Amino acid sequence: MLDLGGALEVFTTCPQSKEFPAADYLRRALEVSAWSDEAGCAGMLIYTDNGIADPWLVAQAVLEGTRRLCPLVAVQPVYMHPYAAAKMVASLGFLHGRRICLNMLAGGFRNDLLALGDETPHDDRYARTIEYTLIMRQLLEADRPVTFEGRYYRVRGLRVTPALPAELFPGLLISGSSAAGRAAAAAIGATAIEYPRPPAEAAAGEEAFPAGLRRGVRIGIIARADPEEAWRAAWERFPADRRGRLAHGLAMRTSDSVWHRQLSDLAREAAAQENPYWLWPFENYSTFCPYLVGDYGTVAAEVARYLGLGASAFILDIPREPGDLEAAGIVFRAALEKAATPRAPPDG
Template sequence: MTRAMGDGALQIYSTCPQSKDVPAGEYGRAVADVARWSEAAGCTGMLVYTDNGIADPWLVAQQALAATERLAPLVAVQPVYMHPFTAASMVSSLAYLHGRSVHLNMLAGGFRNDLLALGDTTEHDDRYARTVEYTQVLLALLRGETVTHEGRWHQVRNLRLAPALPAELMPEVLISGSSPAGRAAAEAIGAVPIRYPEPLGQETAEAPAGGGVRVGIVAREDTAEAWKVAEERFPTDRKGQIAHSMAMRASDSHWHTQLSAAAQAQPATEDGEPDPFWLGPFQNYQTFCPYLVGSYDRVAAAIAHYAGQGTRVFVLDIPPSAEELDHIGEVFRRAGVAA
């Protein structure tokens, strides 16, 4: 698909493959392929994960930039991993080398055991407070300010960034907004709050206008075909279910709790088609977001529902092929939110 998914007001990000899932000799090509598919599909950018067990996201972002012409890597930034000056320098250096923008997905948490392995025992809400302070220093540097800051977590004096970042390449900033602390952090730093959508019609909180959702999509013209594809891609996995259960016990994440509490089986809709909201991949520890599965029109109605709530950013799961992005593009076109 060569037409853009978004209509200018909407931003759609794909997600980059993780190094743990691809052999070393094939990973660079896999990153480049998904980046090119995403650009051809009209995505704004591509989320690049970070955690203790995968390749460095900044180096992966460099691979994506080299393979594309306009796609913006959405780099996950964990404050525990690096000083805010270092993160700002990564953004400005990649802009200097490529003349391109790098967007930022600011993290407050992550896998609890990853944080403990790094000696970080900071509680949930304090992690968001730390991320706010971190991001404020980072963005001030990117704006070209000389920064002096005496904070709880960071102290800098007369700090200035070089090379300077051109104003037109300032990053879009996203942050998890599933918890009250996350939503407050998003407001404090001017970031787009990203949430994991609840089952349609069962929303328990008002969606923030201008916010975003993290959701996978499998859609076809025929409902049965869509579910066949989805269940073949994400088969029931007992080991995955055990891993999911263990991860839930170790997590203090609000979105983990919200998704785990969501209904596992949804009733049929008025048109007789199964509810598209599916937690199978999440419950089998195969991915970290709910899926929308069904016919183009049914899934498009769900996307239109989220857009009608004020959602302007959609972060999709890792696409298995360029053709799958074509199917997703058809959903957005039918939802009336595509060019």
Template sequence: MTIQLYSTCPQSKDVPAGRYRAAVTDVARWSEEAGCTGMLVYTDNGLVDPWPVAQTVIEATTSLAPLVAVQPVYMHPYTVATQVSSLAYLHGRAVHLNMLAGGFRNDLLALGDATEHDRRYERTTEYTHIVMDLLRGATVTRAGEHYTVDRLRLDPPLPPELLPELLMSGSSPAGLAAALEVGATPVRYPEPPGETGTRPDGVDRFGIRIGIIARPRSADAWEAAHARFPADRAGRITHRVAMSVSDSHWHRQLSGRDAGGGPADPYWLGPFQHYKTFCPYLVGDYDEVAAVLARYLEQGARTVVLDIPESPAELKHIGTVADLARESLTP
């Protein structure tokens, strides 16, 4: 069984400017050494542009693919296609794309974009079709509701073997429909392992977004987890404020749950509900966490987008869990 693992790049807002390039380089190299396919590079109004970060990732590694988050409000689809083809031309490397429809609601409003949730996914669908048609070498003429292009071609062309893999949030019905229409892997924020809502309807394979903290002993894993993500009242308040202005389907879904977590419950929402990160965590000993991950694999998860790794040792622990999960499903 093949599982694609993506790590996540450090955010510029969390690292001083003088150290940020080194932080990106370090995590990219750790991720490649751990066998990751790529590394997600975030985008929003409060972060450095993801494309120079993607180039930094490429220059620091030999095969790791930057998974660049693409927000349609920020740039024309032709610009995205030229970024991908230019990096391929300069470095002979692939860039994968995480196609966004939303983001922080106030970020979109600051840019004058008040488009409602489902319409944003319609826009992203149009946008992605133009990007991918250009990257496949087509001359694109399209008169859509959101974008119009006329006999548009990409130069330099992209070598076919470097065509990006596409990921897109599939947590809402609109997001899932958009992902399926453009051929993207729909990514979910998984439900607890005993529930059945993680696998999207009508989909054989999908992705999940999770963090993992695992150790040989469960008590050590939970000690590390609470040290990294201590509960605090300010974080809980910030989360509630963010929730009050969000129209994100997955944000509301996770916010309505109990945080869970503990020796008998590897599924933990504590970091998410205290505004420390944006995904559930699996915490416990190797066997406990591998058993939960195996449940998601049984449902069809083949892409796992991990949270920002704290150290190369953390990625080694995660690799152990992934190997155990795969082995448990091998006939």
């Protein structure tokens, strides 16, 4: 369904441990990873923050429970030295003969960072992540000891053992919603992932995106043959949540995240249900990305517009059932067809 022959990469997202009792979480994470593997997803994002299970341990379980799925591990530089992260990648490759991907973080929840004693400003965090990732790259690519002198990290004559085979070198992703994020993506050779604006507005800001930079978007999809059925499913999945809206407001007051503020500004703009771009789940703190909702053709047309802007990777929100991935497969195949079809010239 979502193995699209290399035309683009579609990742799904792993459930978070805070949403389940301890006795149920691993079963649910493996269930979702099995759906994603069966659907042909390229990989599955595994979050990290101070309040959930360690993503490296979850990734280990995912590798054991799937055949092809690539764990996309969120890497928080504040949590571990770049050598430790490179050692994790090399060790997982050695133990499983499988490739993983890395979602390089520059920030996180503001209170999480403060609890860890990290008060580094927004753009400086991206500079730190650049150094962190370059050290990791050199450790995983080099066949000799690595020496690196930077503002945040210094290593001398360092080597990772066991060595990582070249074909298992991890795919790299990083948030690209800010200028600092896009510059970091270019510096480390990563895909810049955006929490996108509606396609028309994203096209208007196209000049801010560097040419040649690989880009992707983070969205949720709820699509059905009947648009009314799609919206009914969307409202059932994301009902009003007063506590969530209060949490969203608190997060907005403390966050310096560019993408968080961009989406919050968009959410304040009234939108009719006919508009497939839907931020209600974000406003209620139910998830952290916009959704596209509607019939297959309408949602596919929106996805095709992101493809037209150069998006080659998509990270989908956490699926609730296998049917979510089936619907996404229908949408992406239709979107690829639409993107490949030349537009008729205007009349006159």
